[in-house]
Amino acid sequence: MSRLHRSRIADFQEVLGEPTVALGKLRDLCFSGIPFDGGLRCLCWKILLNYLPLERALWSSLLKKQRELYSQFLKEMIIQPGIAKANLGVSREDVTLEDHPLNPNPDSRWNTYFKDNEVLLQIDKDVRRLYPDMAFFQRPTDYPCLLILDPQNEFETLRKRVEQTTLKSQTVARNRSGVTNVSSPLKSSPNSLGEYEVLPNGCEAHWEVVERILFIYAKLNPGIAYVQGMNEIVGPLYYTFATDPNSEWKEHAEADTFFCFTNLMAEIRDNFIKSLDDSQCGITYKMEKVYSTLKEKDVELYLKLQEQNIKPQFFAFRWLTLLLSQEFLLPDVIRIWDSLFADDKRFDFLLLVCCAMLTLIRDQLLEGDFTLNMRLLQVRIKYCRHRLQCKNLEIVL
Numbered sequence: 522m523s524r525l526h527r528s529r530i531a532d533f534q535e536v537l538g539e540p541t542v543a544l545g546k547l548r549d550l551c552f553s554g555i556p557f558d559g560g561l562r563c564l565c566w567k568i569l570l571n572y573l574p575l576e577r578a579l580w581s582s583l584l585k586k587q588r589e590l591y592s593q594f595l596k597e598m599i600i601q602p603g604i605a606k607a608n609l610g611v612s613r614e615d616v617t618l619e620d621h622p623l624n625p626n627p628d629s630r631w632n633t634y635f636k637d638n639e640v641l642l643q644i645d646k647d648v649r650r651l652y653p654d655m656a657f658f659q660r661p662t663d664y665p666c667l668l669i670l671d672p673q674n675e676f677e678t679l680r681k682r683v684e685q686t687t688l689k690s691q692t693v694a695r696n697r698s699g700v701t702n703v704s705s706p707l708k709s710s711p712n713s714l715g716e717y718e719v720l721p722n723g724c725e726a727h728w729e730v731v732e733r734i735l736f737i738y739a740k741l742n743p744g745i746a747y748v749q750g751m752n753e754i755v756g757p758l759y760y761t762f763a764t765d766p767n768s769e770w771k772e773h774a775e776a777d778t779f780f781c782f783t784n785l786m787a788e789i790r791d792n793f794i795k796s797l798d799d800s801q802c803g804i805t806y807k808m809e810k811v812y813s814t815l816k817e818k819d820v821e822l823y824l825k826l827q828e829q830n831i832k833p834q835f836f837a838f839r840w841l842t843l844l845l846s847q848e849f850l851l852p853d854v855i856r857i858w859d860s861l862f863a864d865d866k867r868f869d870f871l872l873l874v875c876c877a878m879l880t881l882i883r884d885q886l887l888e889g890d891f892t893l894n895m896r897l898l899q900v901r902i903k904y905c906r907h908r909l910q911c912k913n914l915e916i917v918l
Contacts, residue, residue, distance in 0.1 A: 537577075539577070544575060563767070588777075599736070659727070663771075738786070758778050811840075845875075
């Protein structure tokens with residue numbers, strides 16, 4: 522470990538060791554990158570995403586409270602009534618005439634169950650292919666959810682629910698662009714259930730944990746529920762917390778990820794709501810801001826793109842909505858997010874990074890025609906290991 526690296530770690534420890542964390546100082550440190558050592562990144566992200574308060578004395582009690590709350594969410598939204606053993610203190614509920622699978626009442630618990638399955642199938646499809654170039658999400662977690670997976674219980678896991686579900690013969694999948702895809706859950710696909718090795722009972726893969734986080738979020742936020750792309754937001758958060766060198770915190774990666782993801786989505790959720798696209802808080806306005814910022818930084822490149830009628834919607838939509846999570850390799854995404862989360866103006870820095878990505882390939886864009894440039898911008902380029910020049914700051918990835 523270099524002397525400079527040890528010095529940076531000491532700087533973080535000094536700020537985080539104060540009774541009340543100086544947020545301004547922490548932001549300045551985090552903007553230049555957070556060391557992984559000692560769980561510093563995990564702790565800093567929890568503070569920057571407003572999960573942990575600035576007062577250190579409150580951390581322990583708040584974490585205990587929030588983790589217990591998440592366990593309650595699991596009991597209420599994952600563990601279904603009527604399938605628990607009576608000897609666990611949960612009484613079996615009989616199916617009554619008032620509520621049954623064919624009950625047409627929209628408030629029926631069964632009706633809600635079937636609607637939830639539609640959301641669950643879309644989540645399942647997306648999380649199974651999360652970072653396919655990495656083995657991490659297919660590997661078993663060291664901390665499976667014993668509340669659900671305890672062999673003495675007979676609780677239904679989400680994986681089994683997906684495998685056993687028989688929706689009305691068709692599943693309606695809603696994507697962010699407003700396109701409705703209709704498919705049969707019984708048909709196999711390149712991402713079908715059989716593609717991955719099934720883990721033995723009592724084990725669960727990391728992608729299953731991500732699936733549970735997203736399902737709980739969808740249940741608690743019915744106004745937005747789940748939209749494709751949210752899996753790409755929760756993935757880096759969960760990976761960071763699930764690889765925390767602090768085993769005591771690593772054990773609670775699921776609950777901590779859920780609350781940090783919820784807080785992050787509270788800031789960016791407007792990007793996922795189609796009805797807000799054209800409002801000042803919507804994604805269209807933010808995409809136009811990319812071009813107005815580019816005009817300030819590189820008017821020649823801006824005019825070239827304008828001349829070819831290449832709109833920011835053609836490429837910046839994914840960049841902004843997913844916080845660049847699909848444009849870089851995961852270690853670089855995490856490094857960029859250090860700066861994004863530390864940005865006190867909340868994601869203004871993201872616009873600068875998008876402009877930097879354009880200027881990195883400006884020579885090719887200036888020489889290319891419409892077809893070549895569209896292909897260049899829309900391909901999922903991994904801009905890894907480049908130097909991004911933003912304002913007077915340089916981020917070395």
